[in-house]
Amino acid sequence: MLLACAGWSCPRLISVSAVSGGNPVAREDPEGFATRFMTCEDCGHHFCDRCLGRISGQQPEGVHCVRCGGPLSTRYRFRYHEAVSASVPEAIRHYEQALTLVDEGRREEAVRELDRAVLLRPAFAAAYYERGVALRHLDRPAEAVTAFEAVLRLDPGNVEARFELGGALRRLGRLPEAAHVYREAARIEPRYTSTLINLGITLNELNRWEEALEVFEEAIRLHAEFRAIGDATGYGASVAQAGKGATLTNLGRYAEALAAIDASISSGPDDPLKCANRAYVLKRLGRLEEARLAAQVAEEIRRRT
Ligand SMILES: [Zn+2]
Ligand SMILES: [Zn+2]
Structure with a gap:
């Protein structure tokens, strides 16, 4: 079974194998496949070992999900869908609701759902990110700047958030700061x-x-x-x-x-x-x-x- 890694722009697939030590094909192609990974117990995203290393800058143990701040687990594998139906944390439900509202073009309402999500879960980086994007679309760039800065406090390696922050600063006419932010993003990736x-x-x-x-x-x-x-x-x-x-x-x-x-x-x-x-x-x-x-x-x- 193959899973996608949720790390930003990570091209690796996660090979989940019953074979001890992992599927031999996957083992021979470490650029294409990961055999070590963790899954977020709350949002269900999977992260390969390289992305976990990037997230923590250290060993993956004790790291939280960069998307939602939920606990990561190595044991957790096939039970995700059960967990979803059993009990999704309220913060995640508000976040998912916001994504649906964004798809429907109802961005003001989406921002309110995301406000609830981050109130319940202050480490919810993905909710701040979506909040920033929605605010940018609503042409509220000053608030978008605040949202993207919140993402970067939680996840300093987040290149997309830096890219979006640069855009919001540009919109505010703060060009030298935008240039600085883009330089930082280019240094990271x-x-x-x-x-x-x-x-x-x-x-x-x-x-x-x-x-x-x-x-x-x-x-x-x-x-x-x-x-x-x-x-x-x-x-x-x-x-x-x-x-x-x-x-x-x-x-x-x-x-x-x-x-x-x-x-x-x-x-x-x-x-x-x-x-x-x-x-x-x-x-x-x-x-x-x-x-x-x-x-x-x-x-x-x-x-x-
Ligand atoms: Zn998560
Ligand atoms: Zn990855």
């Missing part, structure tokens, strides 16, 4: 290119163009080498190229900017802004007829979308 891209965008806006360029190039490299993780849309490489193009434009390096913008256009969805940037760069390069055509394309896409 250098392969998560979403943080690099947002760091690059923020640095570009702060007129720190050389730094921005370096960051975009790193993101492009990670995608080219298939080492990037967490690229939900699949367009991470394209977005990084667009950012590189914008930064090179600011640096007045128009020929290189054009190459980056073209790479972005050919690998991403139609975007009027990219075509408008392309038109601008072509104009600066003195290629006026092509610039006119590019501006036309931008206008067409804008009308269509």
Whole structure:
């Protein structure tokens, strides 16, 4: 039997085997499979030994679930579903209810359910996280900042919460702080290119163009080498190229900017802004007829979308 590890962006499957010492196939592929794991008695998520090591920074014993703060157990294996029907802690019930409300677009109500969850269980990191995301969608970024900071107090290695915190700070116009938060996230997980891209965008806006360029190039490299993780849309490489193009434009390096913008256009969805940037760069390069055509394309896409 295989279980998924609930550790963030962990690609490992957990092999649960009756064979003493674990399934031999799993044992031979420690990158793909874990044979040691723990299960949260409250929310039922499983965590592989590597993620447990990351959570605690020490030995897994005595560690609590980073998602809900519940107790972790090595003994607990197949009894999860029984436990769910028997007695789910009230805090978890409020949390699950909030997730349903979010799916239905009822975010104000979801925030209230999450308030109840964290009141009952102050170490409920996942509830603070969902609360932050809901508040961000409700355009309440100052409160979202507080929620994501609460996650990070409980789970300092949480890269997603750091990424979201950066977004909320950006929304508040606190760009230097956002850049700092993205840098921290990139230090913890250098392969998560979403943080690099947002760091690059923020640095570009702060007129720190050389730094921005370096960051975009790193993101492009990670995608080219298939080492990037967490690229939900699949367009991470394209977005990084667009950012590189914008930064090179600011640096007045128009020929290189054009190459980056073209790479972005050919690998991403139609975007009027990219075509408008392309038109601008072509104009600066003195290629006026092509610039006119590019501006036309931008206008067409804008009308269509
Ligand atoms: Zn849990
Ligand atoms: Zn894991």
